[in-house]
Amino acid sequence: MIIVLLILSVLIGVFLGKFFGDREKFAKNLLIVSAGFLITICLNEVFPEVYAGEDQNIGLWVIGGVLLQMLLENLTKGFEHGHFHHHTEGKHILPLALMIGLFIHAFLEGIPLANEEVVLTPYLTGILVHNIPISFILGAFLVKNKKFSPSAFLIISIFALASPLGLILGKYFNPNLEVYFLALVGGIFLHISSVIIFESNKNHNVDWRKIGYVMLGVLLAMSTHLFHQH
Known part of the structure; x- marks a missing residue:
């Protein structure tokens, strides 16, 4: 069931992009909501679990996740937080480096799900919300x-199967x-969500719209947290 949800979240996003992809503002708003959701899940669920163990150096793995995501962004060029450009010279080819970066990112996310028994955990x-x-x-x-x-379908399939593959191999x-x-992925999530939320606003003015979307993501994540507790 978890594998089905992972694949479905990618397919839903892809087909939304297919029909509404020219609405970049809509994509940005989705990203901001997901960032609010993701940073709340990190601070409320992932990090408490990570730091509940006995390893006093576990924080190094979180930092490792932050640094790893910074390296991956050399491949993806910030694709994860909305920095993308439309096709060059009419070609619709996803650069190999970008594919590799996205695959590694999604693959690592799947590994902590390997021994998960509950289906809809906050993590x-x-x-799913991030996908x-x-x-x-x-x-x-x-x-x-x-x-x-056909090449686009292949790329979509590779990305959709990356997290399930991480889950399967993680077993x-x-x-x-x-x-x-989990600590490594927590660092990755922390970096991505922070970049989306704290990117410089125009003239450094308060962007109430962004704050509103972040709060929406936070409220949705807290609802998931409370539901999971019960």
Whole structure:
């Protein structure tokens, strides 16, 4: 069921991007809501679980996640937080570096789900909410005349299967390592959500619209947290 939800979240985002991809403002708003959701899940769910263990150096893995995401952004060029450009010279080819960066990102997210018994945990919900705007941008990037080429379908399939593959392979890892992967992903999430939320506003004025969308994401995440507790 978890694998189905992971794939479905990507497909929903991609097809939204296919039909509404020209609305970049809509994509930005989705990203801001997802950032509010993601940073709340990090601080309320992921980090308490990570720091509940006995390893006093676990914070280094969180920092490692932040640094890893900074390196991945050399490949993705900020694709995860809405920095994308439409096609060059009419070509609709996703750069190989971008594909690799997105795959690694999604693959790592799937590993902490390997031994998950509850379906809709806050962590999984965070991934699903995060997947939709990224997939929206991916769909908008790949579509041509409201259609996807065979190569576009291949790229979408690779991205959709990255997290499920991480989940499946994660079952073969030592369960004691799960907390370290969770810390690593927590650092990745922290970096992505922080960049989206704290990106400079025009003339450094207060952007009430952005604050509103962040608060919406926070409220949705808190609702997920409370639902999970019950």
